[in-house]
Amino acid sequence: MKIFVEGVQTFFLNGLAATANNFGLEITNDKNSAELIIKVDPPKNTKIDNSRDVVILAEPEVVRPDLYSLKFLESTKYILPLGKYRANRLNLKYFINWPVELPKYKRAEKTKNQKIAIVNEHKFSSSARSKYGLRRAVVKHFETNFPGKLDLYGVEWKVNRQTEMKRRLFALRNHKSIASIDFTETFSDLWRTYKSCVSHMHQDCELLSEYTASICIENDNDYISEKVWKSLYAGCPVIYVGPDLVYDQNLKNCVIVANDNLDSIVRAFEKFDSGLFEEYSLKGLDFVHSINFEEYSLEAKTREFYSNLTSLLKI
Structure with missing residues (x-):
């Protein structure tokens, strides 16, 4: 055939x-x-x-x-x-x-900058299943309570207001039913400026090797994105919000799992000291270079x- x-x-x-x-x-x-x-x-x-x-x-x-x-x-x-x-x-x-196609760069030991990173190009979705609003809530929490602690990567976080409104209205056209639209998600934080947004992250995410940890909140809770693997390859521990990883136990053992709410993510960040972050950094590096990684x-x-x-x- x-x-x-x-x-x-x-x-x-x-x-x-x-x-x-x-x-x-x-x-x-x-x-x-x-x-x-x-x-x-x-x-x-x-x-x-x-x-x-x-x-x-x-x-x-x-x-x-x-x-x-x-x-x-x-x-x-x-x-x-x-x-x-x-x-x-x-x-x-x-x-x-x-x-999983791991990055090609040769990883070098780098001094951690004691910051947390979030890498995500987009900041909203009109879907009721969306985790974009949770990601924005995390960013706002860090900007308010831990100023200077978070670096946010993604060009869409800096678009002007007119473009922002056009894109949000355009997103509504994807929906066949009004019941599938989350209007709070679609129109919340419309004019907010995110001071922690620094720039676009290169596709290989090599810059993550300089961070204490990354927070990865999947856009939806039914798949695993490539950002997780790139973070582990960079030696950057992951605070992870996504599926329960019941089919990915080796991955689950080397990420810091949080529930899909702000309190759980904040607790995961606050309870891990530098020693535990270093432990998870090594776990991730060991995993992506181990025979167990062959399943991917x-x-x-x-x-x-x-x-x-x-x-x-x-x-």
Whole structure:
């Protein structure tokens, strides 16, 4: 069977192409000759051909709510959500995961600056599932109670008021139902200036190696983002808010887990002294360089991809 793949990063696509024959499949560059088409987060109003299209739900619901509408889910025959947490939430059996591609820079020992970092480009979502409001609450808490302790990275935190209002109103257009809109989330903190915002963080997040810890609040609680892995690679301990990590115990053992509320995050920060942060820094570094990390490798995730794909299609 020939498969055409849209929207997958080259790193993963090359791995899929190299191993497809092991499963009696072939990755092709000719879409017209393909018997199966993999579509990652197809654009809104894309016509899905249920005879040959497989949709991967990669973006979380807070970013692409249209892909999670009951109408779309019920009308699309073949769906592979990103990760088991999301699959469970959607009551779907099969799923895929992206492989973790660690940064390429050579890590050097650096003196920690005794600050906490948050890396996130965007600051709001109109979805009722959004954790953006919690992230803003954490930033405000640090700016008020620990001035100078937090550095916030992300260009969207500095846009002008006119652009901010346009983007918030535009986000509402993604929703099919008014019930899925969180109006408090959509319009709160509209004119606030975030003094802790410093700049954009480079894709590899190498600067995190200079920080005592990072706070990673996932946009939604059904997936694990790449920021976690980049922080661990940098030797920067992670205060983590996301899924319960029941399927990722090795990761859970080397991050500081907090619940999705401000008090829990603040307590996690306040109870950890420099010695414990150093302990978690070493745990994270040991993990990403250990044999246990192979479960997130390109080889492991290509096998998982084809295993779940063939099971979904019953081939």
